[in-house]
Amino acid sequence: MRLRQAAAAVCILAAVFSMTGCWNYRELETIAMVAGFSIDKGETGSGYHMTFEVLDESGGGGNGGSGSPSALRSTLIESDGDTIFDAVRNALKKSDKKLYFGECKAVILSRQLAFEGITPLLDWINRDSEPRLTENLFVSKEATAADVLRQKSPVNPITSYALEKIITNDPDFLAKTPFMQLYKVNGALGGQGISLVLPALDIGRQQGDTPPELAGTAVFKKDKLLGFLGSEESKYLLFAQDQVGGGVLLVAESSDTPDTTLEIISSKTEITVLSKGGSPKLGIAVKMEAALGETETALDLSSESGIHKLEQDAARTLESRIGKLIHKTQNEYDSDIFGFGNSIYKDEPRYWDEIAPRWDSLFKNLKVDISADVKIKNTALAKSNVKAGG
Amino acid sequence: MGETNSVRPGLTADLNSNVKLIQSIFKDDETLIARSFESQFDPSIQCCAFYTDSMVNNKLFNEDVVKPIQEYRLKRHISGNFIDVIAKKIMLSDSVDKTSDINKLIQAIVYGDTVLLVSGCSEALILNTKGWIIRGIAEPEDEKVLRGPREGFTEALLVNLTLLRRRLRTADLKFRYRTFGTRTQTKGCICYLEGVVNKDVLAELEKRLDKFTLDGALDVNYISEFICDAPYSPVRTVGSTERPDVVAAKLLEGRVALFLDGTPVVLTVPHLFVEHFQSSDDYYLNYFFASIGRLLRILSFFIAISTPAVYVALTTFHQEMLPTPLLMSIAMARQGVPLPTVLEAFVMLVVFEILRETGARMPSSIGQALGILGALVIGQAAVDAKLVSAPMIIVVGISAITGLLIMRLKGAIIILRFLLLFLSAAMGMYGYIFGMMGLLIYLLSLRSFGIPIVISASAEGLQEKKDLYVRAPWWFMVNRPGSLAADRKRSGSGGGPE
Numbered sequence: 001m002r003l004r005q006a007a008a009a010v011c012i013l014a015a016v017f018s019m020t021g022c023w024n025y026r027e028l029e030t031i032a033m034v035a036g037f038s039i040d041k042g043e044t045g046s047g048y049h050m051t052f053e054v055l056d057e058s059g060g061g062g063n064g065g066s067g068s069p070s071a072l073r074s075t076l077i078e079s080d081g082d083t084i085f086d087a088v089r090n091a092l093k094k095s096d097k098k099l100y101f102g103e104c105k106a107v108i109l110s111r112q113l114a115f116e117g118i119t120p121l122l123d124w125i126n127r128d129s130e131p132r133l134t135e136n137l138f139v140s141k142e143a144t145a146a147d148v149l150r151q152k153s154p155v156n157p158i159t160s161y162a163l164e165k166i167i168t169n170d171p172d173f174l175a176k177t178p179f180m181q182l183y184k185v186n187g188a189l190g191g192q193g194i195s196l197v198l199p200a201l202d203i204g205r206q207q208g209d210t211p212p213e214l215a216g217t218a219v220f221k222k223d224k225l226l227g228f229l230g231s232e233e234s235k236y237l238l239f240a241q242d243q244v245g246g247g248v249l250l251v252a253e254s255s256d257t258p259d260t261t262l263e264i265i266s267s268k269t270e271i272t273v274l275s276k277g278g279s280p281k282l283g284i285a286v287k288m289e290a291a292l293g294e295t296e297t298a299l300d301l302s303s304e305s306g307i308h309k310l311e312q313d314a315a316r317t318l319e320s321r322i323g324k325l326i327h328k329t330q331n332e333y334d335s336d337i338f339g340f341g342n343s344i345y346k347d348e349p350r351y352w353d354e355i356a357p358r359w360d361s362l363f364k365n366l367k368v369d370i371s372a373d374v375k376i377k378n379t380a381l382a383k384s385n386v387k388a389g390g
Numbered sequence: 391m392g393e394t395n396s397v398r399p400g401l402t403a404d405l406n407s408n409v410k411l412i413q414s415i416f417k418d419d420e421t422l423i424a425r426s427f428e429s430q431f432d433p434s435i436q437c438c439a440f441y442t443d444s445m446v447n448n449k450l451f452n453e454d455v456v457k458p459i460q461e462y463r464l465k466r467h468i469s470g471n472f473i474d475v476i477a478k479k480i481m482l483s484d485s486v487d488k489t490s491d492i493n494k495l496i497q498a499i500v501y502g503d504t505v506l507l508v509s510g511c512s513e514a515l516i517l518n519t520k521g522w523i524i525r526g527i528a529e530p531e532d533e534k535v536l537r538g539p540r541e542g543f544t545e546a547l548l549v550n551l552t553l554l555r556r557r558l559r560t561a562d563l564k565f566r567y568r569t570f571g572t573r574t575q576t577k578g579c580i581c582y583l584e585g586v587v588n589k590d591v592l593a594e595l596e597k598r599l600d601k602f603t604l605d606g607a608l609d610v611n612y613i614s615e616f617i618c619d620a621p622y623s624p625v626r627t628v629g630s631t632e633r634p635d636v637v638a639a640k641l642l643e644g645r646v647a648l649f650l651d652g653t654p655v656v657l658t659v660p661h662l663f664v665e666h667f668q669s670s671d672d673y674y675l676n677y678f679f680a681s682i683g684r685l686l687r688i689l690s691f692f693i694a695i696s697t698p699a700v701y702v703a704l705t706t707f708h709q710e711m712l713p714t715p716l717l718m719s720i721a722m723a724r725q726g727v728p729l730p731t732v733l734e735a736f737v738m739l740v741v742f743e744i745l746r747e748t749g750a751r752m753p754s755s756i757g758q759a760l761g762i763l764g765a766l767v768i769g770q771a772a773v774d775a776k777l778v779s780a781p782m783i784i785v786v787g788i789s790a791i792t793g794l795l796i797m798r799l800k801g802a803i804i805i806l807r808f809l810l811l812f813l814s815a816a817m818g819m820y821g822y823i824f825g826m827m828g829l830l831i832y833l834l835s836l837r838s839f840g841i842p843i844v845i846s847a848s849a850e851g852l853q854e855k856k857d858l859y860v861r862a863p864w865w866f867m868v869n870r871p872g873s874l875a876a877d878r879k880r881s882g883s884g885g886g887p888e
Contacts, residue, residue: 024707027731029721031709033717100709103717
């Protein structure tokens with residue numbers, strides 16, 4: 001009996017040790033943590049040129065000195081390969097530490113590759129076990145993606161992490177760029193009636209420095225880049241997509257140029273199918289609550305009608321800008337970046353099955369009713385602006 | 391009485407031969423005092439008293455044994471047994487036993503009593519003159535309380551029994567003497583509350599105590615290792631305490647206590663796992679405060695056994711589970727450290743165990759040196775010299791401090807900590823979780839005197855959980871813990887919030 005028990009215990013223990021899945025013991029000093037990377041076309045015209053931003057664990061080059069490691073720094077490793085994975089492994093020609101992608105937060109794709117199609121680029125990132133589905137994807141507006149990654153961000157020493165924070169803050173405070181993580185990109189690429197958009201990056205100019213900055217939206221059809229939208233246009237794209245959680249809305253009250261700024265408290269967009277049949281019609285209803293943040297003209301804030309006028313103006317601005325953007329998209333890009341098809345698919349799945357094959361041509365002539373409802377929740381205590389001259 | 395129980399000649403009517411007999415038994419024992427005296431009124435009444443030096447109260451001996459014989463107008467009566475007359479009419483002592491059993495006489499002499507031999511009598515008197523020096527009643531070092539009773543048991547059995555009796559003034563409190571140790575003849579006492587005690591546990595305890603013999607019992611642990619259910623287990627299944635109030639509380643819950651002469655530690659059975667985390671403070675302080683304390687102790691147990699294992703698993707297998715800034719600072723701290731993380735953890739834990747053991751063994755006067763060496767050399771200098779990484783010092787420190795919080799589980803904690811560390815080193819988080827599941831299954835399988843030691847954790851109903859993870863208010867604890875007590879009702883209705 002004892003012998004049988006012992007034998008059973010040995011069998012169970014043996015099974016335990018052999019069923020551990022990925023046995024992946026690695027000491028921290030044997031891995032180089034990749035904060036972000038960029039993918040460019042190979043210099044010979046084929047293959048890929050990758051640039052990895054790697055965290056520098058030596059702590060600011062302190063030469064073996066004792067005590068506290070100073071601030072984080074990063075270094076760049078560049079490598080070429082015929083495939084993405086080949087290029088990743090080729091980095092080991094230069095690095096004595098294996099690249100580790102578990103902490104990778106930003107992937108910058110070059111414009112050139114994006115024009116040719118991004119699906120081949122994403123396969124390894126999706127397939128490998130280390131990179132996360134929450135990585136942020138960007139498209140570089142500059143000549144190469146590596147150019148952007150090479151710039152230093154003004155506040156954060158790690159460019160990739162700075163970009164990640166900037167794009168994460170965007171929906172809540174800025175709302176001028178779509179916030180797209182890898183899983184959302186996968187969803188858009190495989191989804192019904194929606195086209196992919198990605199945040200675009202370029203190199204900003206400021207005195208003595210060239211930090212990377214957000215530069216609107218990259219518009220795709222299927223997986224191929226078509227062109228870019230500016231920051232201001234991107235805001236109205238986000239309104240149509242119901243992605244706005246904050247930011248500001250500019251309204252022109254007394255002249256043609258914007259002179260009043262509303263801070264968006266909350267915004268909700270609903271897309272409804274108004275009519276079906278040969279030419280479908282959609283309705284977009286935006287409900288926004290805002291606070292008056294700044295005004296450069298004299299507004300009548302003491303009466304309800306004054307505030308009401310401001311609400312009306314803001315609503316009209318929203319309606320016309322969204323309409324203008326839809327019109328531009330229909331004519332220039334012919335790509336359903338708003339996900340109108342997807343809305344039909346969700347609300348009327350049978351109808352969508354009918355029109356799905358013709359959706360490209362239908363989208364071009366799609367009629368959209370836009371209505372906006374803006375509520376000003378507060379205007380702060382100041383009744384009027386400071387008057388000059390007195 | 392063991393091997394000394396060889397056939398000895400009994401007492402005779404001749405005083406001289408009796409004296410010689412006893413002196414021959416105690417040959418080479420110079421602490422034996424033989425005091426000869428006689429009545430001043432009848433010189434034929436010769437007496438000899440035997441006692442062990444400094445184990446008797448000399449005043450008692452003089453007043454109760456010598457004085458009555460010397461000063462009483464004693465005449466050797468014809469009628470009646472003369473030794474009975476002395477026992478009944480002359481002796482002032484509170485306890486007088488008449489016997490001719492030579493072994494009983496020997497026992498009495500070595501236990502501080504006086505044996506009185508009288509000429510012409512073949513029987514002897516045993517007189518209570520016990521009076522040795524004992525340590526005073528003090529608060530136990532490792533069971534201190536913030537507020538509440540501060541008495542602790544001493545090494546004297548009878549003093550201990552009075553400390554308990556004073557708390558349970560009922561005839562239901564039963565004391566049953568037992569002798570342990572064939573050579574030491576140590577007195578022990580089983581205590582329980584009639585009507586409350588679980589009869590099965592009591593019978594089982596007596597059965598187990600009957601099963602073994604041992605040479606000497608100097609502490610209850612000698613006995614506890616014979617009677618516990620799982621002798622190989624690092625988790626104890628027999629409880630121990632030095633506080634009379636704790637013993638009283640345990641008896642009130644239906645447990646049985648075992649006292650042993652010569653040690654202030656008292657065994658209580660059955661002993662549930664949760665008792666490791668209970669403290670007498672829990673019952674004397676406000677129940678919110680007490681409950682927080684108990685939750686902290688349970689949490690500390692898990693932290694103590696887990697921290698090194700989880701740290702090793704996270705930093706060598708599952709880097710993706712750590713937030714980036716934390717991972718970076720650990721990676722930076724590990725730059726240039728020669729040992730792999732597992733070995734680093736192992737070495738530091740061993741160093742800590744050595745420090746702890748040193749602290750417990752060395753005289754307190756050199757404690758300062760240890761503190762400085764431990765803090766500076768092992769801590770700061772080792773990190774500066776890149777022998778160990780700073781996070782490892784923190785991990786081992788947290789594990790060590792939380793481990794010391796539950797002193798009664800320290801043996802189990804050390805073993806479990808190393809076991810989980812090796813499982814983590816081999817299999818990462820999978821190994822750690824595997825180990826924790828194994829621990830849980832093992833604990834569930836343990837019994838203390840037939841009662842599962844973690845049953846109340848799975849028991850149904852709030853009444854069973856009232857004194858487990860938290861200490862419920864007294865007015866809520868209406869019943870005694872299930873499976874322990876025969877009489878479940880602890881208090882009547884009433885009290886508490888209306």
